[in-house]
């Protein structure tokens with residue numbers, strides 16, 4: 001039997017406090033450390049006594065947006081992953097694996113190549129359409145056949161849709177150099193070089209999705225008992241599935257729009273959360289949110305040091321950190337299919 | 338008095354017809370057992386009676402009220418169903434599982450009351466799961482797990498309880514234990530229990546009413562002593578059997594003929610093809 005590290009409610013709340021401290025440390029660290037280190041005094045001055053110096057500009061235009069984006073995207077991806085793993089009862093579910101990232105990427109590349117779109121607002125819309133499209137596609141493919149939707153079929157459908165959209169994307173990029181230049185920075189998956197407006201444009205939706213996800217935790221707990229059991233308990237499972245699906249699409253679409261596709265956070269973080277606090281979806285969601293933000297912030301900071309003065313892209317960092325962790329989790333038998 | 342009634346009920350999966358124009362009445366406050374061969378549609382019928390499967394045609398009435406037009410949460414307060422072999426999410430504790438039984442009694446405003454707490458404790462108590470309430474469901478034995486699920490169903494506090502093969506995977510002791518819990522509930526609280534069982538002898542011992550399904554409809558129904566006859570068993574299970582009174586309870590007991598271990602003859606003469614084999618063996622004796 002698995003004993004959760006944080007079994008009682010006081011322990012869980014205490015853990016949350018630790019998370020909060022780590023999150024603040026991550027945010028501050030992200031602002032301070034880099035090719036040129038600053039101090040948090042300077043960082044505060046940049047807002048209270050802005051003097052137009054290079055250092056202040058870098059903090060306000062580069063470092064702070066980057067920290068906030070990493071935090072918000074990390075939390076959103078982790079919560080989307082936690083929702084997806086709960087709803088499909090599939091511990092390997094992730095918005096990356098389920099084709100949603102690939103769909104959003106394709107939509108953006110398509111928009112850039114065919115309609116010469118390149119503004120953030122357009123990227124967000126495109127990303128959302130692509131994510132929704134692939135989400136719906138995966139859902140219907142996974143629901144074909146006599147048993148209706150099953151985790152296995154959903155995963156296979158996700159793999160198929162990912163492969164399909166990825167090859168479409170590549171086909172466009174190979175044949176269209178202009179589009180390639182427009183979206184390459186974005187496709188690599190990064191929280192660097194984004195303006196704060198990119199985040200503020202989508203943040204209200206992210207926040208809304210976080211809150212609704214938390215409010216849905218109890219119905220989701222019931223849904224996880226199996227669809228027949230949930231229906232027997234009087235749950236309108238169609239509604240729960242539709243709403244959870246919408247949240248997953250919204251969260252990943254917003255994330256992809258800002259930072260491009262970033263893998264592993266949505267896959268690994270919910271495991272870490274469940275390992276710490278057990279299977280109650282309310283806690284899993286809250287912890288996933290915090291841990292996702294923390295992980296992405298630290299991955300981003302670490303990426304600045306490994307190849308100084310160059311940087312390791314955050315997508316590579318999450319893979320570097322996530323893959324060994326995931327193998328560890330699987331080998332410990334914490335994941336049961 | 339009728340707890341559940343089906344009117345011209347037709348059930349299908351896609352094109353294939355499973356139940357055809359069935360009219361069935363389930364008596365209130367009694368234990369009803371559905372029997373029939375594998376794949377004959379027992380689970381399908383049970384699921385439709387619990388509104389988990391939409392009928393192709395016909396109606397289902399719960400206490401005289403059509404379930405198709407009753408809000409699903411209302412039904413959940415009056416009828417509970419335990420589907421065939423449910424699985425709990427990993428790491429879920431017995432107590433968390435049983436608490437889910439209170440779902441239909443809660444809403445956004447009314448989250449968790451002392452009544453909910455009392456019902457959960459009572460359900461844990463009557464299934465003997467109180468000691469194990471903090472264990473993860475997936476760390477329990479098959480019998481304990483089944484009892485945990487039954488506890489969840491009981492916590493729902495409904496008058497009617499549907500169970501699909503609640504004794505599968507259980508050894509003899511645990512089968513009897515689970516059925517005793519249900520019998521007790523029926524006797525002391527007059528709850529209506531409808532379940533699918535494969536063990537005919539236990540079915541006869543516990544059931545007030547037996548419904549035998551065959552060919553998309555009811556082949557026979559009634560009190561076990563009237564229903565479980567060699568003819569019914571032959572028709573429903575395509576098998577020859579002796580029916581003798583249970584030595585302890587006097588309820589019908591079904592002894593199937595088979596090819597394994599032929600030799601000692603019972604009180605009555607076996608059927609023709611068995612006689613041939615038995616005589617052949619008898620010559621060696």
Ligand SMILES: Nc1ncnc2c1ncn2[C@@H]1O[C@H](COP(=O)(O)OP(=O)(O)OP(=O)(O)O)[C@@H](O)[C@H]1O
Nearest residue numbers: 146147350355373374375376377378379380381382
């Ligand atoms: N989801 C489904 N889609 C299509 N056909 C199904 C589905 N579920 C069951 N069936 C078919 O319907 C028939 C009745 O199935 P059902 O599960 O009701 O049988 P059962 O009497 O409960 O059998 P068992 O004793 O094995 O549990 C079977 O032939 C089965 O193959």
Ligand SMILES: [Mg+2]
Nearest residue numbers: 379380381421
């Ligand atoms: Mg069945």
